């Protein structure tokens with residue numbers, strides 16, 4: 077088998093595993109959710125796999141937001157932004173069929189075996205209330221909160237994804253993720269991400285006393301662009317927007333209606349080919365933007 081064929085097989089197996097794992101981790105049952113059968117081909121063999129499908133009942137909507145960076149630049153300074161976010165959650169819970177949070181909710185988050193970081197109780201409490209009321213919440217980790225483990229699942233019944241996922245929402249195909257490290261370029265950050273997600277470095281970090289570890293991580297998160305992976309929030313033009321390039325590459329393989337990402341801290345809506353759209357959700361630092369999908373149309377709005 078050629079290197080190329082091996083690489084292709086490897087990629088497809090990883091993709092299959094990812095999809096199977098993501099369905100597996102979603103244990104809760106809701107009446108408006110179902111698992112769809114989906115055909116998948118590996119070297120000509122047709123395999124049936126499962127895909128998340130959410131129906132949107134009449135009058136209900138699906139909401140998306142990302143990049144709150146609670147705790148930045150300091151806990152006190154991010155409190156007004158937290159209050160505003162909770163007001164938004166209170167507003168959307170009235171007609172939400174599901175809520176997608178696309179990462180960097182916290183400027184830094186790390187789960188120890190028996191301990192989670194201090195703070196953010198109003199946000200966590202509001203998410204608990206919404207989740208308990210039966211509205212499913214999906215969380216995609218960002219580059220600032222990628223050290224999530226099972227706390228959100230166990231405490232809030234929120235499904236946590238560590239990689240982008242495909243969802244069918246009503247009749248439309250969505251490709252959803254935080255967006256860090258995707259597309260060409262950003263090599264320095266991609267290398268850093270390998271270090272951060274490496275089990276040995278996580279194990280080492282866990283054994284630093286949290287007063288030291290969390291303080292160090294918070295410092296680096298605010299100070300260092302390479303560590304945080306955050307670019308300046310200026311539009312670089314379609315050709316230089318990595319996530320646009322990434323979406324175009326994905327479109328060449330398969331049709332999607334919407335690509336939804338965070339990470340850029342810049343609200344963007346870009347038409348791609350065949351009516352596909354790239355949406356960037358902006359942030360809750362400068363823009364307070366979110367997307368809402370009613371089953372037919374998706375709108376980027378400001379709160």
Ligand SMILES: [Mn+2]
Pocket residue numbers: 143145180218220306339340341
């Ligand atoms: Mn961010």
